[in-house]
Amino acid sequence: MTELFMIPRALDRGTIVFLALLGAVAIAVPLLNLALPDSSPLHVPTYLVSLFGKYVCFALLALSIDLIWGYCGILSLGHGAFFALGGYAMGMYLMRQIGGRGVYGNPLLPDFMVFLNWKELPLAWWGFSSFPYAMLMVLAVPGLLALVFGWFAFRSRVTGVYFSIITQAMTFALLLAFFRNDFGFGGNNGLTDFKDILGFNVQADGTRAALFATSCLALMLGYVVCRILVASKFGMVLIAIRDAEARARFLGYRVESYKLAVFTISACMAGVAGALYVPQVGIINPGEFSPANSIEAVIWVAVGGRGTLAGAVIGAVLVNYAKTTFTSGALAPYWLFLLGGLFVGVTLWLPRGIVGTIAHWRAGRRITATEDAPDPSGAAVATKPQAAE
Amino acid sequence: QETIKVGILHSLSGTMAISETTLKDVMLMLIEEQNKKGGLLGKKLEAVVVDPASNWPLFAEKARELITKDKVSVVFGCWTSVSRKSVLPVFKELNSILFYPVQYEGEESERNVFYTGAAPNQQAIPAVDYLMKEEKVQRWVLEGTDYVYPRTTNKILEAYLVSKGVKPEDISINYTPFGHSDWQTRVAEIKRFGSAGKKTAVVSTINGDANVPFYKELGNQGVKATDIPVVAFSVGEEELAGVDTKPLLGHLAAWNYFQSIDTPDNKAFIEKWKAFTKNPKRVSNDPMEAHVVGFAMWVKAVEKAGTTDPDKVIDALPGTTAPNLTGGTSEMLPNHHITKPVFIGEIKGDGQFDVVWKTEGLVPGEAWSKYLDGSKDLVADWVKLKCGNYNSKTQKCGG
Amino acid sequence: MDLRTTPALLYLDAVSVSFDGFKALNGLSLTIAPGEMRAIIGPNGAGKTTMMDVITGKTRPDEGEVLFDGSHDLTALDEASIAVLGIGRKFQKPTVFDSHTVEDNLRLALAGDRRARTAVAWRETAAARERMSSILETIRLTAARSRLAGNLSHGQKQWLEIGMLLAQDPKLLLVDEPVAGMTDAETHQTAELLRTINVEKTVVVVEHDMTFVRALGVKVTVLHEGRVLAEGSIDQVSENERVVEVYLGR
Amino acid sequence: MLNVQSIDLYYGAAQALRGVSLQAEPGKVTCVLGRNGVGKTSLLRAIVGQHAVRAGAIEWEGSDIAGLAPDRRARRGIAYVPQGREIFPLLTVQENLETAFAALPRRERSIPPDVFNLFPVLADMLRRRGGDLSGGQQQQLAIGRAMVMRPRLLLLDEPTEGIQPSIIKDIGRAIAYLRDLGGIAIVLVEQYLDFARELGDHFAVMDRGSVVYAASRADLDEGALRRALAL
Amino acid sequence: MLFVGVSAARADAFDDTLQKFLTDSYTDTEAGVTALGAGGDVRAFAVVKALQDGRLLADPAARRVLIDDGGALKDAATGAVVSPAPPPADLKRVRLNNRLRRAVEAALGALTLRAPDPARRLDAAQAVFKSRDAGALPAVEAALSQETDTRVKSALAMARAAILITSPDAPEAARIEAVGMLRERGDQSALALLSALPPGTPATVQGAADSAAAAIRNRLQIWETAQNAWYGVSLGSVLLLAAIGLAITFGVMGVINMAHGEMVMLGAYTTFVVQEAIRQKAFTFAIPGTGIGFSLPLPAALTLDWSLPIAVPLAFVVTGMVGILIEKSVIRFLYGRPLETLLATWGISLILQQAVRTAFGPTNKEVSNPSWMSGAFELGQLSITYNRLWIVCFSLATFAMLLAMLRWTRLGLEMRAVTQNRGMAACVGIRTARIDALTFGLGSGIAGIAGVALSQIDNVSPNLGQSYIIDSFMVVVFGGVGNLWGTLVGAFTLGIANKFLEPFAGAVLGKIAILVLIILFIQRRPRGLFALKGRAVEA
């Protein structure tokens, strides 16, 4: 009780276990990929390293969504936009690294600018040859957009589905804008055919392993940040806002500041996820802005269990793993049935998502309410009756 | 028993499934047929189908999976340019082979990719030539979906038209988003643009879903081919299956293949195709033929090389010939594009095309457009120069 | 207490609020002196809750003036600022944070820094903990301290809300129907509690329970149709013909 | 005749009612008293079917209705005035009243004039949305809605909460009136003891999920009652 | 037969002309058509008409041209049925291209200027107006002098003006008079004529033409505003149709229904099935790949014109049933948990899409417009297409019916009660489970009939629904959730705004602008255009 609101509380046993597991994966996968020969049964092929790296990036995106949706009740249907913007910032850096090795051999301009007859580098591209600047932009662009967008929306008290829909409008508008070649970011084809990152060949096994480990590290960091936030009084206020926004105001909490803060942090996390995603999948294009992508990311969180940080991570990995498996082999023509069935099944039989249901089930046995398993719908959580004590 | 695996990378779900599923089916048919003939190098072919679900990063992931996990010898796949761009680095890195069957904007020649669809000079330019000569068109609306293929094609066409003396004010370029479905304003605008007293035509690079509502609106607003003809580069038999074509009589499409072309090869192919899909109404189209030609070339090249080793097959492919379904013989060029006949067809009432013009002989595909500043000096030659972007001015490979 | 010499803590002048043409408040004027406890009664729909909505910033008046502590114009402030100024409120329909425990509900209400910036590093003091325990005793929810507030019964939520109001430690307490759903004994305890609070704070209570109002023994204002109908001691207003007619009944 | 026989009710793992029994007969008012959180509302919810009981029987007019859905119970003449009013916020007052037609055969679908006689304010506000009414007005609406159902069993959960004194008197009169019609069994949950004592024919005091004291008006022991309440 | 002997010279000329159809060269064919049109031979009409219809066959071996007259082959020169008929392999259809089609129209026009039927004469006059074929001038003038029908007469005069204004040898006064007539006409084709006078036109004529063209342009500009407004209304009606079902399932019930678009799609496929059945004159049902199925003959009298009146109720029933099924199997477990419905309905939408793809194939299906929904009519300079007009009417009618249903029927009242407070609704005796299923079924059914309408203007493919779902949510939310009027006004506002932006911003930027406007608008009114207000909403 005395240590209630301190970092140690954020790093509870579940968190430590979770972080340890992630850390182990971060080390083991690259190791098994680089150190073992192809023939070894334990060898992890490079394509799996990239694939897992992609999952980890999606997990970070899911985590960022869970932070605002699960804890503050803000349902963003446009979070893919922040992910994509972070991705574009990284993509622009990678494009500039190509230098004169593009098909037209233009040392300054990326290929798509050459064949569209552009003569000079657009302003937005300036500085992206510098890695630190690009990394700054990875955080700043999504963060700034979230800040401005959130400032307007939260101040005007746009809530619920209205907020969800305008975030969707935002990502849709960005999708259309980025589609345009005139916009200067490669149109529909986006940015691709990357060569180096920080001087290392993006396609080399070592680079891939390093990118994977970095993604894991980012996810761990993101997880710790989320834990610290939700375990502090800040997190309590978020939940209070989720349950009864007006009541929180009457208690003197400036709801919009809290929302804005958490929304911006979440957008930055999504941006980082996008930035790590791009070199691993090798392309960033406007498709990432598509509203369906954002909805899908929300779905991962719901599958894993909203309001449980580990759930977001597990949901993202699980759904994407299912997608990878289902889209190959004999199942390929039917994979939408399986995936759709999975979503319906989870809602019906695991109403709190996978982790949420487990947590709830365990909480029921431990009797007291757990911090990590708030009941999103506000429905009854099993507790021992007062009267019986 | 050991098999030779052939990867098929076409979307079976999502927005592109509408076009790409057919190509998967064609590949399955070709492979089955080859196996009936005894396979290749004494082994059976085995198709490995994956679904990249119209999701571009997923294309890259699936390509990687096909090559490393399934160890396919060759991949037939992609439709949109972005999906091709997405998988390019993968094919280069893992040194495998991709056959790309769709007409595209050009400006590319990669060692690992073989382009069996049309380059702009095999579709767009001849179509415009036809309209200028046959229909005396002087005023042009370049109407496209907002993405790279239309943008680039229109850039090339614009330069070409201007070089032919068309005045800039007689060219109107417009783009609409993917899936644009309300064409009222655009069709009215086309009518307006066409009322300046000069013969006007529309060059349409509208892609995919947007075509059906576009043609429906044309039909309803009574834009007749005799007044303002529309020539399209992305509308084939498959797309027309969704529209009642009676009001569209006479509008045009430019392709390297039409189902209606009357040759024995084509007849036989269509029959096989209908039998294979157990659907007597199934149509055939240009990208399908591109796969037919590409597959035949690959088979020949493997036989010639005696192995499926990518390096050997890549070297064996240029110069390989295969009969196309329209009576000619296509050849794989050193720039990894092929020679193709070009046909202009007019839409008939039954959803088929009536060929009204065709090129003399076959047109070789050009990777780099003469009409773009950035590429006019580039040459692709993987046989002698071993380079996809040799700059004839600076005499250097690499642009 | 003399209004002319003491500047009012809360000052409403000619406040009107209308909803789609219906005047819920119709030129309401009211003055509450510092340290005062005022009971407000009046028929259902008289505008009592609406008045509280206006004071706490939930509803913007169409016209009229609302001043707090002499200088703060409440009509220009938002809910959070008004709360920070020191106006606390208990709602007619109990509203608590359902997925927080009883204890956390109080913790959130406890006076202190409300800024988002500092919330991450916020630590609970021993004093605060003690205060919480004493409030839990007062509202008799000590045994329920770690239950989720959403699972409380109606009356328990009422108590929790009162507890939150206490924890907030405001200068002015607006209490909307605190004893609805309480037993007679509890009603008495509540009256007792409010009197204790009133030693330091200013209190405005809305209630329909006449026994309770009588027990408070303070000046009573009767609202009717959005304006003041009568004012005075409970005995005075009970004898007012109009009050009997529209409110008390015969 | 309502006969509740030793029912148990749980919220998840938490038991809210333990072996509660209660009777109510037509023309009589049965009062249920008790402090906050002892299970009064839970008892009524069990009777109307909003929450399933885990053990015990609820007999109404001779058959066990414990397994029936709430709407079927409503159509058997059980009406409920819930704590917190639960009116339909976006329906007008008139529409709120008309929802109760669902429990009636088609030809009986009219609003009895009694409703407006007892609560004239409802007649004035027929077109206003229910949710816009003041707390007390909503309470009146909730009682009116139950009356539209012409119930044979009327369950009232703290109907005086938040009501102005004159209307409490009206409600008292309304309950008395309904009782005196003779065909309606009334269960009244109350905290307001004076009100309950005036109307009640039978009394049951609950504590911690059980009935701890029960008596009829004739043999009511005021002291015992107060003691049970203060428990 | 009779006229063969009349004039050998003429017959020869006619025969010579016919020879031009044997060469399979567009240029020759065109020369032939033009000659036939100018020659005025009585037999010419049948030949040109046959050419237009694709019934003109060349028999190069016998050097003759044949007309396919419903199976019987007649010699074009003599009109006699040829027997024995030559083997089909020897015959070649005379081919057409656009240039030829224009020539054919012009020739037909010239040949039918004096047809007995006034409608045909009118068509002919209009064809001549379009072709401005100077060769037709004498025929036009002859026809004009004898014409009695006023409409035909003015069309002929217009045709004459069109010829005169472009012919350099016409007297200046006549040409200026022609300019005046075209100025009167004031439409785009007049503008086209006026702005493209041949080089060497006298300055006076040119000046008159320029000022007339400017005047027409000004007038058209005003009409353009009206035209844009109409386009906006018609786009709005499409948005309304797409959104209206969602206004029920999402707006009224609070289910975040991501499968809404798929209901629209199912409605469109129902239309396809109906049309296919009419085309096949039998309704055939088969489970793909199983061989299980049946076929049900339809009355042969059904034409495609009936397809929509049949499809609308059918689509309502089909999608309504699917909706009820979904409600009963999934949604009903999710009440009170609106966000979970997002997850479940997203899954359902994936399943439905793939199910349709499996059952009908991935490609577009042809759904044609019934004749009463084809074409356009002119209202001043406004061109209004029938399909859009019907869709506007249909969407408004659907809206009105739905509104009336919710407002004034018992079912509507119970629906609203249940969605506002399910538990209490049960306690007043409402069969909530039934009402829930019916409400979701109603919303789905309405989406289905929207699909019938949308099949008339858009793709019928498995992706159809996806393209409307975002727009639908925007409309409902922009209008204000839970308010049907808001959906109506929202749909038309967005439609009209879009259509006024599109001409100058372009479709892409226009769409971006609309999205940004929605975002900004929601800041001003955080609960939509027709926000429900007051404490009733917070309760």
Ligand SMILES: Nc1ncnc2c1ncn2[C@@H]1O[C@H](COP(=O)(O)OP(=O)(O)OP(=O)(O)O)[C@@H](O)[C@H]1O
């Ligand atoms: N948003 C609204 N729209 C329409 N009428 C409203 C609205 N809000 C309040 N009213 C009306 O304003 C009047 C005053 O309501 P208010 O809640 O202030 O009364 P009250 O004095 O608190 O009543 P009670 O004692 O029953 O709680 C009522 O008649 C109510 O119907």
Ligand SMILES: Nc1ncnc2c1ncn2[C@@H]1O[C@H](COP(=O)(O)OP(=O)(O)OP(=O)(O)O)[C@@H](O)[C@H]1O
């Ligand atoms: N939805 C619920 N979930 C879990 N526990 C509940 C729920 N509703 C009530 N309880 C608990 O069940 C017990 C009985 O509650 P009930 O509402 O029946 O009490 P009550 O006698 O009506 O109290 P009050 O006078 O305050 O209305 C209480 O301890 C309460 O906390």
Ligand SMILES: NC(N)=O
């Ligand atoms: N290559 C194309 N058509 O996208």
Ligand SMILES: [Mg+2]
């Ligand atoms: Mg009130």
Ligand SMILES: [Mg+2]
């Ligand atoms: Mg209760």
